[in-house]
Amino acid sequence: MKKLTLALLALILPFLGNAQNFDKYESMKEVDAVVVTSKMFKLLTKIDLNADDSETQAYIDLIENLKEMKVLSTTKDDIRKQMAADVASYIKKGSMEELMRVSEDGKTVRFYYKPGKNDDYVSQLFMFMEGEEKNKPMSVILNITGEINLAQVSKLANDFKIPGGKELEKVETN
């Protein structure tokens, strides 16, 4: 009996561990959360159908293969601290690699990623921004999962006008 429970736990834990980290923020009153699902991305590809040029086609390819985009933002000090601590431990545990780090106008933006199927793609793009927005201290977590072409991801910034969204424009590929 005990063994079974343990086995079950062992099965379930990895899933919980992954998701639980930031899910709690979604239901917090002090946190603004926006989640865009893969179905939304699929629908968007139906709408942006003027794919005459290869640029648009590349963008559609990007969107079609996105799984989820989640943005969590808060201006409350204690939550910001908690977020920073959670991000630090998440990065350590989650085998994420640092992509880039930008500091400007009192903002620090850090990007992390998980490698994808090949060098051009990542399977997760994680951004953590600490700084100010409209004269208020603010922290923003932006997490995108799916098959992400880093060369295309900056274009998302135009379509999703969300906190921290414009930071995506900074993502460069070398």
Added chain:
Amino acid sequence: MKRSVLILVLLSLGVVSCNNETTLQEFYVEHQNDNQYLAFDIPASLLTGNNASLSAEQKATLETIKKVNILGFPLKEENKDIYEAEKERLASILKADKYKQLIRYGGGTKKAELYYLGEDDAIDELIVFGSDDEKGFGIARLTGNDMNPESLIRLLRSFEEGELDVSGLPQLNGFLD
């Protein structure tokens, strides 16, 4: 050992069948005469006025929209318990796979979720579920027949540009206040 597996299986089956039990439509029918609720059932033809200036394509899109129905639950002192329970019930109905979640938002006491029913190029129903723990919750459904998302968006844009006459709408606003 075996028994616990059996229980697990039964439990999971129970969860699955519960989800399939009620649909949003049934929930709506169940509550449209409930005095805790406000219910509106508005045919699309009533929402729009004279649309003679619309193009044939826009008219065709408009034709695919059947009606809008809205179910609102205004929160009062005395119905707080029911509010929580009913909100929870709606949330669990919407967890069924056929309701495809597009986007969800939460901030402060407010929450909003957008769903659709049907295929991604032929939408049968567009659903907005919103709640504010200080005011109440509401669910709005735009039902139609194979609504095409692309033409729907185009129609909405023409609405923004003032081409689409929605003279029926102001009256509705009065209702909700």
